[in-house]
Amino acid sequence: MSFKRVVITGMGVVSPFGNGVSVLMQGIEQGRSAVQRMEDWDRYIGLQSLVGAPAEVKDEKRIPRQKRRSMGRMSIFAAQAAEEALVDAGITLAQEDRWRIGCIIGSTMGSAKSINDAFEIILPNKDLGQLNSTMFFQCMSHTAAVNVAQYLGLNGSIMAPAAACASALHAIGIGYDLIRLGRQDVLLCGGAEELHPTVTGSFDILFATSAKYNATPQDTPRPFDKDRDGLVCGEGSGILVLEEYEHARKRNAVIHAEVLGFNTTANGFHVSQSNKESMVACMKQAMNDAGVNPGDIDYINAHATATIQGDQEEAEAIRDIFGTSVPVSSLKGYIGHTLGASGAIELAASLTMMKQNVIYPTKNLKTVSPDCEGIQHVLQPISKKISTVLKNGFAFGGINAALVCKKF
Amino acid sequence: MFTLSEECMTEQEIIEKTNKVFEESFEIEKDKLVPTAHIFTDLGLDSLDIVDLVVALQNSFGVKIRNEERVRDIRTLQDIYQFIFTIKKEEIDKKS
Numbered sequence: 001m002s003f004k005r006v007v008i009t010g011m012g013v014v015s016p017f018g019n020g021v022s023v024l025m026q027g028i029e030q031g032r033s034a035v036q037r038m039e040d041w042d043r044y045i046g047l048q049s050l051v052g053a054p055a056e057v058k059d060e061k062r063i064p065r066q067k068r069r070s071m072g073r074m075s076i077f078a079a080q081a082a083e084e085a086l087v088d089a090g091i092t093l094a095q096e097d098r099w100r101i102g103c104i105i106g107s108t109m110g111s112a113k114s115i116n117d118a119f120e121i122i123l124p125n126k127d128l129g130q131l132n133s134t135m136f137f138q139c140m141s142h143t144a145a146v147n148v149a150q151y152l153g154l155n156g157s158i159m160a161p162a163a164a165c166a167s168a169l170h171a172i173g174i175g176y177d178l179i180r181l182g183r184q185d186v187l188l189c190g191g192a193e194e195l196h197p198t199v200t201g202s203f204d205i206l207f208a209t210s211a212k213y214n215a216t217p218q219d220t221p222r223p224f225d226k227d228r229d230g231l232v233c234g235e236g237s238g239i240l241v242l243e244e245y246e247h248a249r250k251r252n253a254v255i256h257a258e259v260l261g262f263n264t265t266a267n268g269f270h271v272s273q274s275n276k277e278s279m280v281a282c283m284k285q286a287m288n289d290a291g292v293n294p295g296d297i298d299y300i301n302a303h304a305t306a307t308i309q310g311d312q313e314e315a316e317a318i319r320d321i322f323g324t325s326v327p328v329s330s331l332k333g334y335i336g337h338t339l340g341a342s343g344a345i346e347l348a349a350s351l352t353m354m355k356q357n358v359i360y361p362t363k364n365l366k367t368v369s370p371d372c373e374g375i376q377h378v379l380q381p382i383s384k385k386i387s388t389v390l391k392n393g394f395a396f397g398g399i400n401a402a403l404v405c406k407k408f
Numbered sequence: 409m410f411t412l413s414e415e416c417m418t419e420q421e422i423i424e425k426t427n428k429v430f431e432e433s434f435e436i437e438k439d440k441l442v443p444t445a446h447i448f449t450d451l452g453l454d455s456l457d458i459v460d461l462v463v464a465l466q467n468s469f470g471v472k473i474r475n476e477e478r479v480r481d482i483r484t485l486q487d488i489y490q491f492i493f494t495i496k497k498e499e500i501d502k503k504s
Binding site (some may be wrong): 066130132133 | 434435452454456457459460463466467474
């Protein structure tokens with residue numbers, strides 16, 4: 001059986017820098033940080049990390065009320081990113097076979113703010129009568145996928161992988177499989193997530209957040225740096241239009257990249273600790289699926305969130321396969337860790353870098369930590385012809401994901 | 409013009425509070441809020457909106473109407489004004 005080829009023809013992003021891929025790239029190019037001290041977070045007892053990278057909800061009234069009412073923050077981000085991606089792809093839904101266009105959009109869970117609000121309403125008096133009709137639709141795990149599908153009027157496959165910080169890469173991987181198997185023509189794939197003190201809190205209680213830079217938020221997170229002290233949560237959404245190659249060719253679409261391979265593995269031994277061996281297997285199998293060798297990879301966009309253990313394991317895994325031969329950078333220092341959205345937002349940035357033949361450095365990486373040495377860290381922007389990129393994404397639950405894309 | 413003396417609530421106050429719900433909860437322009445407006449066909453509400461309408465009216469008027477069968481008969485804004493008046497009046501009558 002021969003697989004169909006899968007290409008990426010559209011990209012859309014809502015990030016802590018604002019709405020749009022170009023706005024994201026401008027922030028990265030200028031070396032800015034979107035991390036800030038979060039107002040009022042100090043009222044949460046026990047929360048050590050008081051920094052975050054918030055995105056702004058804006059122009060949401062452009063979404064009709066009856067479509068918007070079931071959307072929490074993350075779904076608004078997803079809808080706007082999806083809209084940008086569709087415009088970028090130049091796809092007019094009315095001209096397509098509607099049963100063959102869908103969306104695969106993942107997230108850790110439903111809207112954190114809406115979930116919090118729902119319990120604030122219910123718990124004081126155990127009163128369900130005050131809940132509005134759409135609260136459930138904002139809270140459910142497939143909220144972003146469903147809301148994007150409803151907003152755009154999609155009729156094809158709708159799925160919502162929940163794999164925490166690997167959710168977006170899982171979504172792209174699933175979309176890649178559905179299209180290469182011939183089951184769908186076009187899928188809007190990616191992830192969405194929102195920033196909330198309870199989300200940061202889930203990492204904070206495990207001492208995985210950055211807590212030493214509350215007074216100097218722009219100095220954190222610090223992926224691979226000797227002074228890194230944990231991750232900083234961000235929010236937003238990244239959506240990529242995956243399309244069957246012949247379908248894209250027939251409509252003369254501009255092709256950003258071809259998806260060559262994907263793989264996901266699990267460490268099978270610990271729910272929160274990263275594990276080099278399973279990361280190595282994941283990257284190797286993704287390259288095997290893509291039919292490329294380590295020597296073919298021109299750039300690795302690391303997951304690197306700036307946790308002590310996670311960065312070390314990823315650096316060791318990359319070192320074992322690539323040594324110092326391939327430039328590696330993480331984008332978390334610019335926009336924080338956008339969790340379930342990170343794989344897609346960072347892939348959109350990586351594919352743009354590939355187009356521009358430039359690699360942006362790991363922000364806040366000043367002194368490489370001894371436990372992260374042995375790989376080619378990018379400390380300054382590099383001009384380099386990039387043909388093939390490897391994107392990593394790792395998640396709580398011991399989940400790893402890796403995707404290989406090639407310039408078309 | 410009707411008045412619920414004990415609650416000091418006039419017909420005008422019921423209209424204003426109800427219309428405010430439609431403006432704030434359902435983002436409907438003021439000039440569309442005429443008594444004869446059909447809440448489904450003219451104002452565009454649907455079945456989910458009715459759940460929210462009930463919650464909003466409960467909060468605005470301090471009444472309990474979630475399990476009230478008569479909600480099903482509401483078609484126009486005037487129906488709502490009259491329904492709220494009736495409910496409030498029944499509450500007052502019950503107290504006395």
